[in-house]
Amino acid sequence: MIRVGIVGATGYTGVELLRLLAVHPEVEIVCVTSRGEEGRSVAELYPSLRGKLDLRFVAPDPEQLRGCDAIFFATPHGVAQGMLRELVGESLAGGPKIIDISADFRLRDRVLWEKWYNQSHACPELIEEAVYGLPELNREAIKEANLIACPGCYPTVIQLGFIPLVEAGVVDATQLIANAATGVSGAGRAAKVDFLFPEVNDSFKAYGIGGHRHQPEIEQTLAQVAPAGVQPSVTFIPHLVPMIRGIHATLYAPLVDKSCDLQALFEERYRNEPFVDVMPAGSTPTTSSVKTSNMCRLSVFRPAQQDKVVVLAVIDNLTKGSSGQAIQCLNLMFGFEESLGINQIAIQP
Amino acid sequence: MIRVGIVGATGYTGVELLRLLAVHPEVEIVCVTSRGEEGRSVAELYPSLRGKLDLRFVAPDPEQLRGCDAIFFATPHGVAQGMLRELVGESLAGGPKIIDISADFRLRDRVLWEKWYNQSHACPELIEEAVYGLPELNREAIKEANLIACPGCYPTVIQLGFIPLVEAGVVDATQLIANAATGVSGAGRAAKVDFLFPEVNDSFKAYGIGGHRHQPEIEQTLAQVAPAGVQPSVTFIPHLVPMIRGIHATLYAPLVDKSCDLQALFEERYRNEPFVDVMPAGSTPTTSSVKTSNMCRLSVFRPAQQDKVVVLAVIDNLTKGSSGQAIQCLNLMFGFEESLGINQIAIQP
Amino acid sequence: MIRVGIVGATGYTGVELLRLLAVHPEVEIVCVTSRGEEGRSVAELYPSLRGKLDLRFVAPDPEQLRGCDAIFFATPHGVAQGMLRELVGESLAGGPKIIDISADFRLRDRVLWEKWYNQSHACPELIEEAVYGLPELNREAIKEANLIACPGCYPTVIQLGFIPLVEAGVVDATQLIANAATGVSGAGRAAKVDFLFPEVNDSFKAYGIGGHRHQPEIEQTLAQVAPAGVQPSVTFIPHLVPMIRGIHATLYAPLVDKSCDLQALFEERYRNEPFVDVMPAGSTPTTSSVKTSNMCRLSVFRPAQQDKVVVLAVIDNLTKGSSGQAIQCLNLMFGFEESLGINQIAIQP
């Protein structure tokens, strides 16, 4: 059993961590922090945990956290980078493993981070030590990492959809379109009029047309896998769906290699992946088929007589899109079975 | 055409007033106030009104408001009573007609109001001038009123369901149960975590068990219609439904007069009411059958071999439950056809 | 007052026609047909119409229908073409005006129709008399028509979004992408497991990837407005949203004329259109902003540093997407004000 702390556990990412870790056979949750809810019983805030977790929220205390084997940051961006230096001292090595679910260490280019997040980076010296926590891309590096930068929810599913195509060089990676739609939990558990039930129910809209922070993250990853000399570019339009959980990505790319067997390409790329399911040719994934599970399901199509590839891909934004994938990284870092504690079957209906 | 002002028009009650009044043939909206949105175009906040209403929110200005023929208060409780004295001067007579959609003048007993609303009443001298704006009960008084206290949403539908039974003395009015359920718009357009989409969607709960402010209002009205010497008492349990609009009341009462023809009683009581629809015997109303309309539909049952009456009644909480009924009062006060501008057919589906 | 008949009025398109026509000041509904519900009161099937419409469903009777001034077909495809020949005799002229909301006369190429709808066309001789009922494109022809082929719901909004760009030749019309999402009422009121509440709620999916019947319709219209020699091609991916009403289209096109002022182009194209609202630059439309109204709202964007145009466009699929637009055509055909009876403000919230 390892000792785990969670910083900022009152949001949706936090409660999803608690749901999964409270019954993870190799994990003991020892510390759950929240400044706003300090002293309150976790089970009072989340009655679903009554009888399953007997802890109270505490204010974050570096000394206590240093006693953990692993620490999850389920905080708004800016928090992890602000706490890390004090927490880990001179070096990450030897301290608790850090798994940051926030955006703080996702972009390897500090200047780019500061531009998109509109603040200066508080801990730039650790950026290069961070490993991007997408197991399907960085499994071996994750095993050795001391600091994981978990991918964003949109980037997880969009990257999993584009990677086989871009790696293989069968599409024009400079003309990618990612049309994606998220459930409302993606907006977090903050009191905002825009996400009240009457505002979002029975309605659908696009947002963030002027530029979304997940776009440079997607392009950074695709650049890593693209053939030499290719600089991928993505037009990314997110939408809001009146559902609680789930992300659906509809990806478009101009097909360059028209002889490519797309179905075989995807099946081969993900043959050994425990959490990526390439659907049979012709079938389409629904977000409900992954609800509360850590799976990504995807399908690839070439619409009739057109030189385009269309990929459909779905995840649960709170599981594979954040907390579940973070635990997948934890499992890799500590040598547990990769799917330990995150192998739940999606809820139907 | 009369000139109408709306105080506090940014909430759901406000935008429902705007939807209905913007096309009311006898009304010109001349003034829409909001402290928080002062200077902003109404159509920018509510794009549904683009091209239909060319006004900006202004800060409330008593002088400007005094130039109106009628003023609606779509404000939180406490606001109308605070502004009224300055607005109307010595006497309500001769000034603009006041239609208060808030709770400020609903309870005729000042002490009771202060207890339930937990503040002292700022304008107690006007309480007795206020007419309770339930046309099915007070039609003639409304026509002559200078100040209308519009019923709450729950009280409207619960009272319409109980009134025929209590008036006729066929039930034991001291043992009434009102089990009711509302859509989330009833909670208003305020930024609260409890009403975020992920908190309320796909869930159902009771609330306010310790006592709801609508309970004394219901009992006050029923006392008005009950046989002499009977003091009605209601156990009122409200619930929250993951839908935007609508209230459904399931009412229970011990039947005293077992020979009563309940269907006939209800049909007779509401025979000439334009906005109360007694459904055919055996049918059950759905909230969707009144969505966006000013209708109340109800059914009455006597479950097999039991000495109980069950009434099912539905309204749209934003229309018959607040803004639509407020306009029904306006029509009565100014001598317009009672259903003018509020005769829309409910949306299906 | 004109006399109107509705064939096949039990579905969602039918009840939307009834909602709008029952209070249309120039229309008397004289005949509502349904084989399945023959003899049943319309208000029994749709309690929202209680007190508003006192009619029973009848079996379709050509003689009775010939006594109408106008007939709406709100039927599955294949029905209108099967009834029309008997109904109108030798010539459409002089008989009732026909407004077909189904797909029977949308495609001008009979062979294409038969391929996509997988049956032979029962009345091909009337195809060329049919006028495609998109007022923003064919207003003058609609005024003179005897037979209107109303556009499909997806085509309405996708065409309104693409027309300004394709007409002006500022995009590469051979590389269009239409990513669209519909509410569930678009699937109709038929008993199918796939559209049960538990199947579609809290989920999102794409469908019809192999080819959707609306694609040739969209390409036919765009070919009509494209510069000479350009054959538009659209990759069309529809999605299903857990909401009742509404369609949202996210349209992508490669920008050819990079100096084009896109906002001005759209504002100019739709300057005089009563039912197309070009939103201010930078704002995004929500489907709720048009719910139950006949408006189409749209925005046009050029995402930063990319040579793409993105158009966002929304309609209510049952109003502007079918029944509302059909009445807009009726108004034009009979010389009524174009917005008569369909000028409702969208519901908020």
Add this chain to the structure above:
Amino acid sequence: MIRVGIVGATGYTGVELLRLLAVHPEVEIVCVTSRGEEGRSVAELYPSLRGKLDLRFVAPDPEQLRGCDAIFFATPHGVAQGMLRELVGESLAGGPKIIDISADFRLRDRVLWEKWYNQSHACPELIEEAVYGLPELNREAIKEANLIACPGCYPTVIQLGFIPLVEAGVVDATQLIANAATGVSGAGRAAKVDFLFPEVNDSFKAYGIGGHRHQPEIEQTLAQVAPAGVQPSVTFIPHLVPMIRGIHATLYAPLVDKSCDLQALFEERYRNEPFVDVMPAGSTPTTSSVKTSNMCRLSVFRPAQQDKVVVLAVIDNLTKGSSGQAIQCLNLMFGFEESLGINQIAIQP
């Protein structure tokens, strides 16, 4: 590991059994029957099970089923009683344990069953061998049973709410009111217009006022626990909520023993129950707090100055309300830990 068969596994109860049993550590699913889907892969119908269960639906075959250690019937009423005689031969003893999730053996009075289910009972001789599968009432009998009649979804939650009160004799059990509301999955996975998304979303209604089959079941159980000479009577009004899963019961009873400490009564009654959670005084349960879990949460209130008890109780209708509770019985029958495989934490949000 025991060998388990499931008869009629295509519905919502069936897929919930599959979700839970596919990862139950002591169960091997060996046979899944469906006449309609014979030959089809289970994972094709329910993609959530891809990679988790590699079985095809087969037609029910008594010989194959006799090779199981336990058989679940997740069938419409009438099916289990029709198959049982052939399946078990002369005696239930020695054959597979039967766990019937349908209504076939719930009522101990054959005449009552035939009246409410409107057909003759095909296997009345087994009625008295059936044990009613409510562990909180019949735990010891369940352990020894060969045939379990699982409680209905409504009866489970309503009985758990009333039992402490009726057992203790502190309420007038002849005047009980059960006002309950269910999610739409309770209506099953059958193609019916009434449960299409557009019909039920954004709406709320009561149904079954004339009498619901769960009423005699509830009264039968309460009669079993009531003080001698008391014949409990319940007015039961069910409602339909636009949510997928969950039942909420609001129970009313006249308080007879006004000195009773209701909170202590409930806490004591359920002190050792693994799946009944008595909430702290003053808090109210939400259906989301038990979603996808096997828990029942409840609260008890005595509204101010009234001689009534109000109990609020929630379950997930597909878990504690059917399949989860059926597995709870299986665990008891085979001597497994009672919570094995059904100890999941509810999903939040």
